[in-house]
Amino acid sequence: MTNIGTGHWIFAGAFVVVFILAMVISYRKDLSRVGRHYRKVWLIILSAVVIYFIIFFLTRIT
Helix, strand or coil: CCCCCHHHHHHHHCCCCHHHHHHHHHHHHHHCCCHHCCCHHHHHHHHHHHHHHHHHHHHHHC
């Protein structure tokens, strides 16, 4: 982590924002074609986020 400068963090942040934006745009475009497959995709995303935070907090405690 000592070799990671401010420019790296700016690039990483910009990349994440653009990647998420592209995913949302692709999802919305795809939703009109195959909407029945994505009915409860928000549950999967929410589950992944919750599992991530559980793992994060468990590793911080121990």
